[in-house]
Amino acid sequence: MVSKKWVAIWLILNFLIFWFVGLASSGYSMEGYLPGESERIEHYTPLVYTSPDDKPVGILYMVDYDGTLYYYIVWEDEYFSNSLIDKLYRFLRGLIYGGATQDIEVVSVNPDNGTFYFQTYEHTDVHGKLLEDGTCLWIEEDKVIPDCTVNETHIKVYVVTWNHMLSLIPESGTEMAVLPMRHMTPADYVALGMFRRTQKTIGGVAISSLFLAVIATLVFNGFFYWAWRRGYLTKESQRRARKETKRTLSDSWDSLMRKLKR
Structure with missing residues (x-):
């Protein structure tokens, strides 16, 4: 069973990846989502x-x-x-x-x-x-x-x-x-019907950017699904990972202390 924490992370990352890729590839700045x-x-x-x-x-x-x-x-x-x-x-x-x-x-x-x-x-x-x-x-x-x-x-x-x-x-x-x-503001873009006027300039940029955003989101979800199928996102796997991390840190610390005592 996937923990609620990973579900929340999955939803947030989907949102961020989709919009970041879409906006970045279209030339839109992050300050107010303006061109x-x-x-x-x-x-x-x-x-x-x-x-x-x-x-x-x-x-x-x-x-x-x-x-x-x-x-x-x-x-x-x-x-x-x-x-x-x-x-x-x-x-x-x-x-x-x-x-x-x-x-x-x-x-x-x-x-x-x-x-x-x-x-x-x-x-x-x-x-x-x-x-x-x-x-x-x-x-x-x-x-x-x-x-x-x-x-x-x-x-x-x-x-x-x-x-x-x-x-x-x-x-x-x-x-x-x-x-x-x-x-040109987003309000101008909508009021003037710019998307309907052309698919070669701004409309084309919007379509290609959304396509890239969809591809990036699908790739991320494919990786997330693979990790879930391998059991990396379950509570049990997280507990094992924490134990393994603690054991690794403990072994490293013990090894370091033995070297210092020599």
Whole structure:
């Protein structure tokens, strides 16, 4: 029979292992379970060029476990040219994103290797690399884009569609928007329906972290079950272990005393 003490230890360790592995692997800090921080956030903030009458309300950021920076550019909404389609589209987006109708575009930057990512026309992925002369390599097109950064770190992105898809190519009629930026909180994450919006960035991090947490917990329970089957967790085995420890200590002490008397 397993003692109550070991049952309590088993429950506590299950809880601690699951959440520690999940949080640590996702990049979340232990101070309030908030997403990770980075001193590079201000250094790599993207510069957003958009229509003067359709400016974003701000940028929310997060940092993952590997130090990749995620900048979420937030608009209050998307506006299509046809009012009927616009209302229908807004209704459907509200259903999909749990009531949130804000439009969000992400720009991610990895400072360690100078790579970045966002989406352009028809939600096509754009992967690029920041170059030392202030230009950018557009990997999919194998094309070098001149003057695409400021200080070789702040990438310039231009809004090119009504639903705020981005491009490295300057767009006429756009101007740089000065945007407030702050850390994305758990409340923001839930209110904006972020988990439903993407499985490749923060959603993907959450899924992979929970998977690792489940694996770690199962491994621990497998070890615990093995120890229980071998009888290491029963009261009798604990008594034998204590007796064995006392006998070992006693024998060691007696041996030491005999050597000192010689």
